[in-house]
Amino acid sequence: MLSFSANLSMLFTEVEFLERFGRAAKCGFRAVECQFPYSYAIDAIDEQLDRHQLSLVLHNLPPGDWSKGERGIACLPDRIGEFQDSVGRAIEYASRLRCPQLNCLAGLAPEGMSRDRLRTTFIDNLRFAADKMKQAGLTLLIEPLNTRDTPRFFLHTPAEAVGIINDVGRDNLRLQFDAFHTHVMEGDVVAALNRNRAHIGHVQIADDPGRHEPGTGQIDFPSFFQALDRTAYAGWIGCEYVPSGVTEDSLAWLSAYFSFPSSAS
Numbered sequence: 001m002l003s004f005s006a007n008l009s010m011l012f013t014e015v016e017f018l019e020r021f022g023r024a025a026k027c028g029f030r031a032v033e034c035q036f037p038y039s040y041a042i043d044a045i046d047e048q049l050d051r052h053q054l055s056l057v058l059h060n061l062p063p064g065d066w067s068k069g070e071r072g073i074a075c076l077p078d079r080i081g082e083f084q085d086s087v088g089r090a091i092e093y094a095s096r097l098r099c100p101q102l103n104c105l106a107g108l109a110p111e112g113m114s115r116d117r118l119r120t121t122f123i124d125n126l127r128f129a130a131d132k133m134k135q136a137g138l139t140l141l142i143e144p145l146n147t148r149d150t151p152r153f154f155l156h157t158p159a160e161a162v163g164i165i166n167d168v169g170r171d172n173l174r175l176q177f178d179a180f181h182t183h184v185m186e187g188d189v190v191a192a193l194n195r196n197r198a199h200i201g202h203v204q205i206a207d208d209p210g211r212h213e214p215g216t217g218q219i220d221f222p223s224f225f226q227a228l229d230r231t232a233y234a235g236w237i238g239c240e241y242v243p244s245g246v247t248e249d250s251l252a253w254l255s256a257y258f259s260f261p262s263s264a265s
Helices: 017-026 042-051 077-096 115-135 158-168 179-186 189-199 221-230 247-256
Strands: 003-007 031-033 055-060 101-104 139-142 173-178 200-205 236-239
Touching (some): 055 236, 077 115, 158 173, 158 189, 173 189, 179 189
Parallel strands (some): 003 031, 003 236, 031 055, 173 200
16 A cells, blocks of 8 residues: 655645645645755644654755855765755754654756766765664665756766665665656656665655656556555655645645545635
8 A cells, every 4th residue: 555745845835834734634644744944943743743753754955055056065076065964954853743754855966077086975875874874773865857857966866876876885765766757767667666665765746747746747656556555565656746836725736645634624
């Protein structure tokens, strides 16, 4: 049976972040995830999780300065100290909020810097982070982003990510498989899923093009979900999409997988 989590950085943005927990619970979700919780006090998030009986199943490491276009710092040789500090901050949030896994964004490749140097830095930083997270009982994830939307991002395909995972050599480092990014890069998300299934720790979904809810684009989500079911995937599937309208209206596709409370609207 498949389990879906609501990404509160993308869904229910009609209301302020801390109000989204209640909206998600009202729609039947029992788990949530978010991109970056660091603008909010840990206790305020924890109160929302407890009030609405929700589990937080994923958030990202700090990404650098997102407002200036940074998309992670893990591959940047001149940001190693900052990266190591960010690992400690992420572990603090995850541990206090009982979040079992953290996603590490690789970052944008600077112009003129060799890929080998960036790769070495990324691997060393991932070893550092994975070791610290192992001590805290946490899983570390890495996620490829597509070249169309994030052309300079260091990591573009699941195969590249698996190569990094193998070279890092830590058993708590896994692949975050995003159907949207994978479809942009490879087209056949089911084939990509099957090739990389042994390394997948978390799944996220959005349709392509548009990054809206399943059913609005070209991805064959019924086949994708059937493939996940066949492989006995037991993790969460994060709904990380931009709703094409009001969030609640965009959830109709989920009725095939769980029933919405009658009060949801």
